[in-house]
Amino acid sequence: MEWIGRVGAVTGAASGIGAATAQELAARGVHVVAMDIDPAGLSATVAAIEAAGGAATAAVVDVAERAAVQDVIAGVAAGHGRLDLVVNCAATFLARGLDVTGADWDHVLRVNVQGISNVVQAAHPLLARAPGAAVVNTASISAHVAQRSRWTYNTTKAAIVTLTRCMAMDLAPDGIRVNVVSPGWIWTPEVSRAAGGDRAAWEPVWGRFHLLRRLGEPVEVARAIAFLCSSDASFITGTELPVDGGYLAMGPEGLGDDSSFAGSR
Ligand SMILES: NC(=O)c1ccc[n+]([C@@H]2O[C@H](COP(=O)([O-])OP(=O)(O)OC[C@H]3O[C@@H](n4cnc5c(N)ncnc54)[C@H](O)[C@@H]3O)[C@@H](O)[C@H]2O)c1
Known part of the structure; x- marks a missing residue:
């Protein structure tokens, strides 16, 4: 019952983890404000939520655009008068190493890091009035490990972990909790593309x-x-909270000899 009547904004809601989160919260009774730059994907998410008996509103917005984000949240204030939850899933996977350009850095930092700041800053006055308000950001196992040619993406994910701690400190006096999940490899369209659609092989x-x-x-x-x-x-x-199937728990020895693994022990 705690979910009924609550309003939650989910960024990156057109696809993957954001779409699944929008559907999960809506299934529990939250009215979801689904935010993304992809209008077609947003329509699909809202349609799936409504088909399952939930409620959602689509907001086409680039989270890197501060004024546009503020407009969306102003619309939430006008339309619902409250905002209880913010989940930040939107991200660019732009991965560059030695070949990185200044424009690459500007883009990846603006979307992945400043985007979260824009949404939380705009949402703060509403969250501060909502009992039990919470923010969840999305980092990655990539925040913690070196991966080839990933200076950009991995750096933003590490920044999100620290940004979360700083936000949690500043928003605690208003009763707003702020946490971050760090997924391992998740079967999303991005990963499926990397696999050439061949899940069985990869x-x-x-x-x-x-x-x-x-x-x-x-x-x-x-x-x-x-x-x-x-x-x-x-x-x-x-x-x-790592949601990573044990990725970060594993050391350089890897799985070792797993011939005895039965998958059920
Ligand atoms: N898939 C994985 O294996 C994995 C692993 C670790 C972390 N993550 C993180 O999980 C989150 C979701 O990833 P996913 O795999 O579901 O990706 P996805 O590509 O399926 O979804 C990301 C969504 O963000 C949207 N988006 C991109 N730039 C935006 C912008 N400027 N403004 C608004 N929306 C924007 C995209 O349109 C897309 O709908 C990301 O933060 C990602 O870094 C994913």
Whole structure:
């Protein structure tokens, strides 16, 4: 019952983890304001939510555009008079290393880091009036490990972990909790593209990066986000929750000899 009547903004809601989160929160009774730059994807998410009996509104917006984000949140204030939850999933996967340009840095920092700041800053007055308000950001295992030619993406993900802690400190006096999830490899359109659509071929390869020997599903991250939004997480703030099938727990020895792994022990 705690979800009924609440309003939650989800960025990156047109696809992948953001779409799954929008659907998960809506299924629990939250009215979702689905934010993304992709109008077609947003329409699909809203249609899926409505088909399942939930409620959602689409807001086409670039999270890097501060004024546009403020307009969306002003619309939420006018239309709903409240905002209880903010989930930041929107991101660019722009990955550059030695070949990075100034324009690359500007873009990736503006979308992945400043985008979260824009949304939380705009939402703050409404969140501060909502009992049990919560923000969940999305970082990655990439915040913690070196990956080839990923100066840009990985740096933004590490920044999001620190940004989350700083936000949690500043918003705590208003009763707003702020946490961050760090997914491992999740089967989303981006990962599927990297696999050339061939899950059967690539899951055994990439699955071995995780103790559970598989990739995650978007809904598995969405449920962890919903937990952090819920009153079950009422004493949790400023923390990072890996949703990574054990990726970050594994050392350089990898899985070792896993011939005895039965998958059920
Ligand atoms: N898929 C994974 O394996 C994985 C792993 C770790 C972390 N993550 C993180 O999870 C989050 C969601 O990733 P996903 O895999 O679901 O990706 P996705 O590409 O399926 O979804 C990302 C969404 O963000 C939107 N977006 C991009 N730039 C935007 C902007 N400027 N303004 C508004 N919307 C914008 C896209 O249109 C897209 O709908 C990201 O923060 C990503 O870094 C994903």
